[in-house]
Every structure is written in structure tokens, then in C-alpha cells.
Amino acid sequence: MRIADKNYQSIWVHEEDPSIIQVIDQRYLPFQLKIKNLQTPEDVVHAISDMIVRGAPLIGVTAAFGVYLAVLKFRNLENANQLIQEAANIIKASRPTAVNLSFAVNKQLEVINKIEKPDEKLNISFKTAVQLMQDEILACKKIGNFGKSILEQIALKKNGEAVNILTHCNAGWLATVDYGTATSPIYMAHNQRIPVHVWVDETRPRNQGARLTSWELGKHGVPHTIIVDNAGGHLMQTGKVDIVIVGSDRTALNGDTANKIGTYLKALAARDNNIPFYIALPVSTIDRSLEKGLKHIPIEERSVEEIHYMEGLNSQNKLERIRITPENSKALNYGFDVTPARLITGLITNHGICKATSNDIKQLLQAQ
Amino acid sequence: MRIADKNYQSIWVHEEDPSIIQVIDQRYLPFQLKIKNLQTPEDVVHAISDMIVRGAPLIGVTAAFGVYLAVLKFRNLENANQLIQEAANIIKASRPTAVNLSFAVNKQLEVINKIEKPDEKLNISFKTAVQLMQDEILACKKIGNFGKSILEQIALKKNGEAVNILTHCNAGWLATVDYGTATSPIYMAHNQRIPVHVWVDETRPRNQGARLTSWELGKHGVPHTIIVDNAGGHLMQTGKVDIVIVGSDRTALNGDTANKIGTYLKALAARDNNIPFYIALPVSTIDRSLEKGLKHIPIEERSVEEIHYMEGLNSQNKLERIRITPENSKALNYGFDVTPARLITGLITNHGICKATSNDIKQLLQAQ
Secondary structure (H helix, E strand, O other): OEEOOEEOOOEEEOOOOOOOEEEEOOOOOOOOOOEEEEOOHHHHHHHHHOOOOOOHHHHHHHHHHHHHHHHHHHOOOOOHHHHHHHHHHHHHOOOOOOHHHHHHHHHHHHHHOOOOOHHHHHHHHHHHHHHHHHHHHHHHHHHHHHHHHHHHHHHHOOOOOOEEEEEOOOOOOOOOOOOOOOOHHHHHHHHOOOOEEEEEEOOOOOOHHHHHHHHHHHHHOOOEEEEOHHHHHHHHHOOOOOEEEEOOOEEOOOOOEEEEOOHHHHHHHHHHOOOOEEEEOOHHHEOOOOOOOOOOOOOOEOOOHHHHEEEEEOOOOOEEEEEOOOOOOEEOOEOEEEEOHHHOOEEEEOOEEEOOOHHHHHHHHHOO | OEEOOEEOOOEEEOOOOOOOEEEEOOOOOOOOOOEEEEOOHHHHHHHHHOOOOOOHHHHHHHHHHHHHHHHHHHOOOOOHHHHHHHHHHHHHOOOOOOHHHHHHHHHHHHHHOOOOOHHHHHHHHHHHHHHHHHHHHHHHHHHHHHHHHHHHHHHHOOOOOOEEEEEOOOOOOOOOOOOOOOOHHHHHHHHOOOOEEEEEEOOOOOOHHHHHHHHHHHHHOOOEEEEOHHHHHHHHHOOOOOEEEEOOOEEOOOOOEEEEOOHHHHHHHHHHOOOOEEEEOOHHHEOOOOOOOOOOOOOOEOOOHHHHEEEEEOOOOOEEEEEOOOOOOEEOOEOEEEEOHHHOOEEEEOOEEEOOOHHHHHHHHHOO
16 A cells, blocks of 8 residues: 555565565554564564554464564574474464464464475475465455445445445554455545545554554545544444444454454444444454354453553654553553454455355355 | 542632632643632633533532622622623533533522522522532432442342442542542442442543543542453453443433443443443433433534543653644544433432333432
8 A cells, every 4th residue: 555655565575685574663653654674583573462563464474474584593403393383382472362373373384394405494484474475465455345345335325425434443454464454445445436434443552543544544545534432332323334344353153253352342333223344354364263252262461551651742743652540540451352243244355245154154264 | 538638529619718619620630639719600611611620410510600600700780680691601501411510500590580689699699509519419429328239239249259340431529529420339338348349441532531530449449440441341241340330411301311422332232241231320410301312412522632632641750742643634522422221221319229211210300
């Protein structure tokens, strides 16, 4: 996608040096556009756990490059296989909720473990990571095309008025490699001059909506309005939302979906107001080992600093962190919640749109 | 209630000079405890619209003192009645959602308009305001005692474990004159050694939960944990919430309740998880002119600055405001939403507990 006059992905291989993986350091957006070099598996673990990169699909691709960087580092050592396996395990543990993380790492290990020679190992792990990256881009494009048809249908009833889409967190191109999942249908529709307007949930505590989604929509010229997470229910009650589209960190085979904390509340409000509620995701985000999501997907507990402190630009235009709670109050910070399938109208995937039921999801996966 | 070793109300008459009304300036909490003098009706309008004072019951009492200050200012002028009426109208318009505001102002006008002599007018308007203040304190005490019985019932089933109460915004003593509405049952239970723990919704965009509720609970020694507004649904899904108690800015005769934006989302989650959801309010917050609330209570749209900026303590321990959104993104800021009566388990009032139905509410009001 475009930032000013230049095309970007959220992750790419350095143009001149393939031992360097480059990512946009998302901790500084929307205030500063910084590029970060990842050169070791430790860099990758830090990038994932510290949310330099975030979003299930992007985490998966970054993790795949992490295994590649582990091969690069350890391949000529005597116990290379063991060290690579250990690095892979640490990468897998860097965020507990995203299924793409273990999917990507396992894929790498499967391929690498078949190869003996160090340089062939390196070669194949690089190719695998690049392939996963390309696959993600293609998957997001397809999600966009399938999802666009839903927006087109709504637009037909709106007599030229904008289709109002509410989204939570950032399931945009910054969360993937390009296009995004939840945002991909929006970008596709916008590019084809279907009028759209996006309600952007701020998404406390890390404000991925206010900081990232609004920024990327703005850079692409898509009309949008930032709201606090509390506002979506009222907007739905008063007819200001036509459809909700969010991403997924992990979807079970029955359709239960773990996504950013607060997603469940929006799903409840959508149901209460007869508004369609869609999850947009590549099929790689469906956890084939999990029949049900509710009470079975581990929910990450993150640092309470995210609640106690807020970051932004001060009056001197410098990034500053301020304390926003009383000194002695405790906090608790869950990163995700699980939206039960019964509240989900459908899944928009790279293999088409399906209902959030075990039958439909299994059919979709078999049709691959 | 207590702050360190001193008893406070949120509003009081200056000990030595009854022409000065004093309030805690809530804009600086929890970081600084500042007292503000209100000496003119203009001071009162500013205090209400700028949220130096907030919370429906406290707004009502402050407005009553505002009319008293108008009488103080205009009583000896030729067109005193007209000027007082105009000041009263401006005070009434200072916040559109809180019903206590017009209730208190109308009560004052009713009393004043019967009196001719300027000094008698002054005397009676002072007495009326003080009486309203005392009435609010008593009402909150009664709400606390009625509500405490519900917490006692839950405690019986918890084998000594704390009763987990979730609350949204600040319906604490800072929102009333003393005790609070939603917090009053909590303080009463805590004082009687019933173990309680409060989940405090941060309450974006003005963070009344993170800033005020946590502060006042902390000062009183009540165990509590701050969460982001997004987290309540997950906590309810995982059995960590026993009851939700919130306040009300305006409740219609059928039980529909306007309260801080986001309340509706918590009511939906409570219903989805079979958790009791109560509104705590003095009967003065029931709008007797309103049969239904949904789509009939005007919803205040507030400044988008509240969304774009956040205030807190910087690393030098100074209050600082930072920008937390991209420069070019729009925002929209509704202050309230309406929770339909069907999602409300009951109302905890100063006249007892009743169901959120037209019949029960009318009976409660008739029994006064």
C-alpha cells in the first residue's frame, strides 16, 4: 500500500542484503515512520513480543523469517538442528494467541528438517519464508475481492450514500504484509469508487485503531472517523453502522474467533441490532487442531503498563509517555477475547465466504 | 467520604462565607486535589459544562446552587426575576443529558417565584440548594443500604471469596455529594466487612473510571482493578464478574437508561452471560415526563479533543496533554448511550429495588 508516493509492505527483504529483513516499526506510528532491521532470531522474538510487528498474518511471516535467521546463524555449528529447533520454540512462544505463528514455524521446520546440507537448509528456509510472504499478500487480495461483493450489495441499497463499516483494532495492511484482512474489502471497494466510510474503534489499551488503522486509511484516502471503543453500540442502535468487519488471531473449526479484546462486545451489539458481523481472515488463521474456541484458546495476559501509561505527541511534538491512572491502583490486561460463532454472520476468507459453522468451515477447508 | 484523614463532600458551602460554594475540581484528579470556588451563575455553568463537576446527582446540586448564586447576583436589580430566569435557562442547557439538572433548577424556580422580597428570595434559594444537597446524601445512603443486600446475597454463595462487581464510569461519591450511587452499596458492604472487589472500567474518552472511581475506591481502601472498556465481556465470559452496577444520567418511566457511553455494551455482555445488571440511582434521576428512553433521550455530542488528546503525568510528574491520533483523522464523540430496559435486571433506588418495567417503576414512584 502507499505511504505518500512510495509503495510499502509491512515486511520485506533488504534490497541488497538478504541477511537483513526489514519491517516498519509499528510502535512509532502514526507519529514517526521508522524502519527496523531484523538480523537474528532474537531480533525476531523481540519484534514479535514487543509488538514492533503485530497482527496474526504478519506475525506468521515474521516468524518464518525468524527461523530463516536461525538457520543463517546456526547452520554451520555441530548441533545446528538442535539450536534451530530451540530458536523455533522460543519464536513460537513469543505471542501465545496467534495461530499463524506456530503454523509458519512448523512449516519451516518441516521443510528444513528434510535437508542435511547447511547451505541448502539456508536456501530452502529463505525461499519458504518468501513464499509465505507472497502467499499472505495473495490471500489478502482474495479476501478483499470476496469481501468487496458484500459491500457492493449493501451499497446498492444506500442510494449513493457511503457504506458505513465498523472495525476494531488493526486488521489492515500493517497487520498483514499488504492489503490487510478486514480492510482489504474496504480498500478494494474504495478503489472501485464504491463510497465507503469506516468507523475506527480506538482499541484500548494499545490504540491500534486510533494509531494504525486510521493512519493507513488516511494515507490511502479512505474516509474514516475515530471513535472510542465504548461508542460502537450507540452507533449501531442509531442506524449509523451497516456492517462490522474485524480480523482474527485464531479461529476454531466451529467458527469461534479469538480477536483483540473488545471484539466480543461489538459482536453482541451487532447481533442486538441485526447488523452483519464478519470475520475476515486467511484460512491459515483457522486452527485445524481446535474444534471449539470458547474456553480453549489461551488468552494472552499482557503488561499492565499498557493500561497505566499512554503514549503520544506532547506540545513540543515529541513522543512522550504519560501516566493516566492513580499510583496505587492495580490493573489487569487481557489481550484478546473469544467471540462465539453464534454471533458471527460469516467468515470472509481467501477461499470464499462461509458461515461460521463447523460444517461450512470444514467444507471450505476441504475445497482447498 | 475520606481522603487521607479528612472527610470530604464533592460540594459544600464555604465554612465562613456562604456566598462561596466550593467543589473539588475533578479535572485534576487523581493527580492533584484542587478546590474550586463558585461565586457566580457563570462559574456554575462553566463548572458543569467543563466537567469540573460531573455526575447527574452532583450536577443537579451544583445547578441548584447556581440558581442561588443568580439570586445573590441579581436580586436587587429591577428585572431580577427575568435575569434569574435567564441564568436558570443557561444553567439548564449546560449539559443536555442529565435530568437532575432541570429537576433541580425547576425546583428552585418554583420556590423562588413565590417570593417577592429579594432577601427572602436569597434565603429560600440557599435553603433549597442546601436541602437538595442533604437529600442527595440521604438518597445515596439509602441506595447503599438497599444495594448492599444484593451483594450480601451473592457473598453467601462465594464461601468467603470477594464479590466481583464491575462498574462503568464514575457513579461514585465524586458523582454525587457523598457515598455515590453505584458505589454506595460497595462502600456499605466493604464497611461491614463483606469482601468485595471492583472491576473499574477505564471509561474512555474521559477516563472517569481510571481517574476517579479507582482513586476514590483506593482512598477508601476498597480492593479494585482497572481494566480497559474492552475487557468486561471477556471477564464475564470467564466467570470473573458476579454483578454489574452502574449509575444513570436519565432513566425513563419504562426503565430505559441513558448512562455513560459504553454502558449498553456491558449490559449486552451481562445478559449474554446471565450476570445481574443493576442501575443505581436516586428517584430524582427518573424522568417522569419520558415514557420511553430509547431514541427519546437526547445524546450529548462532546468535543473531539477528548478523543484526540489524553492527559496524565509526564516523567517530570507534571500534568501534560498528548496527542494520540494521526493529525488528519476525524473523530466523533457521543457522551452517552441508552441501555434498553430489557437488559436491566433492576433499579436500586433510594425508595427500594424494583424491576426495570413501567409498572414497577410507576408503583415505586407512587409509593413516595
